Amino acid sequence: MIIIIFIIRPMSLRMTPQRHAVLTLINGSARHWDAEAISRALQKNDQRIGIATIYRTLSVLEEAGLIAAVVIGQRKHYERIDKPHHDHMVCEACGRIEEFFHQDIETLQHDIAKRHGFCIQGHSLVIFGLCRQCQ
Amino acid sequence: MIIIIFIIRPMSLRMTPQRHAVLTLINGSARHWDAEAISRALQKNDQRIGIATIYRTLSVLEEAGLIAAVVIGQRKHYERIDKPHHDHMVCEACGRIEEFFHQDIETLQHDIAKRHGFCIQGHSLVIFGLCRQCQ
DNA sequence: TGCTATTTGATAATGATTATCATTATCTTT
DNA sequence: AAAGATAATGATAATCATTATCAAATAGCA
Missing domain, CATH: 3.30.1490.190 (Ferric-uptake regulator, C-terminal dimerisarion domain)
Incomplete structure (x- = not known):
């Protein structure tokens, strides 16, 4: 299932290393992430991605239906798309x-x-x- | 009831014209307001209050339990405190x-x-x- | 390999909100 | 009414999450 998610991407959406890293991180657990947390976690893995790219990537992946977004408090959080509604x-x-x-x-x-x-x-x-x- | 709300204020909380204006506006209907909307509405009534004061006033009134706040979307909204939970x-x-x-x-x-x-x-x-x- | 269109990173910009500070004003006491 | 203490204001700077900009880099297709 996870493999399928990686391979299938909408027309014209390019799979860059940065997008791959974000997707992999989010799909690696059930955790909820905000942009800052993702940036920090990837940095820890020596994957330095610009914060602007993090935001863009999250937005693109969400629109493409590859990740899910939820507003908790006043901030947007992201999680893997394959969870049932909750x-x-x-x-x-x-x-x-x-x-x-x-x-x-x-x-x-x-x-x-x-x-x-x-x-x-x-x-x-x-x-x-x-x-x-x-x- | 409304009158009581106006008169009762917590110790050390001063009732300035600005606070009175905001409180009156909010208590004037069941409507939900964000800071910007309040600022605009008061301006229309020739009550020009600095935007910083609007934010401060809302925060103080909320803490004092005189108005209610609710996060809708990613923004805070304010409404009268005398509504039952909803x-x-x-x-x-x-x-x-x-x-x-x-x-x-x-x-x-x-x-x-x-x-x-x-x-x-x-x-x-x-x-x-x-x-x-x-x- | 070459080309085109997409994407990136760094930085500037945006918008909501909060901090700062000199000045003003509320409120209590005299 | 005046004085005094302290809270509050307004204008503006600062902060922070997020988005826009733009030159350079790169993904992906032919």
Whole structure:
């Protein structure tokens, strides 16, 4: 599955070493990344990529459907695209991001949106508080 | 109720004309405001307040519990504090923000957080899509 | 290999927000 | 009403995340 993601790319999207590095990093775990974190992590691997390129690359990869973006707090985060839909719990103390999925919540969201005559394109649900470790 | 909100202020918080203007504007309707919108609206009323003061005032009023803040998209919005808890549906086309409340969703959120050993401090639920008018 | 169009990196620019600082003003006491 | 202490303002500089610019580099195709 991961291999397929690497090989398939939209028409005219070039696979540069920089894009490959970002994609590999993001697909290497379930973690959520912001641009800064990606830059730092790649630098640690002796892969120095300009910050402007990081932002551009993330934007291009997202548009191409190769990675997923989610806004948590006031910042954009990125994660691998092959995860099923989920929402987030964010620890206010340590910043840890946990994922969750609850079918009933999904369903009720659709119900209430329909009741408002609203055509859903997506949703963002973030529960913030303290994780188990920080309590 | 509104009158009480105006009169009661935390110790050492001074009630300047600027703060009064912002508070009055926000409490004048159920609308959601960002800093820029507030600045523009007040200017229209010939109340010219520096943008730095708008930001400061919003921050102070929020901390004092006199207004409520909510992050929608990547920007902070402010609204009157006397509304019951609610979440938001945001139209991607026109920007309109509708409010909703669904007790079952609230309950299920508590359930799943508990299951994760997570101590909830709050949550943010934004459904984005197209409102009735924009479809 | 050559060519074309895309992409990069460094840096400037942008926009939302916050910090700074001299000046102003609120609020309490006298 | 005046004085005094301290909070608040406005204008502008600074900060930060992000985007735009542009010359140089490079991916990918013929």
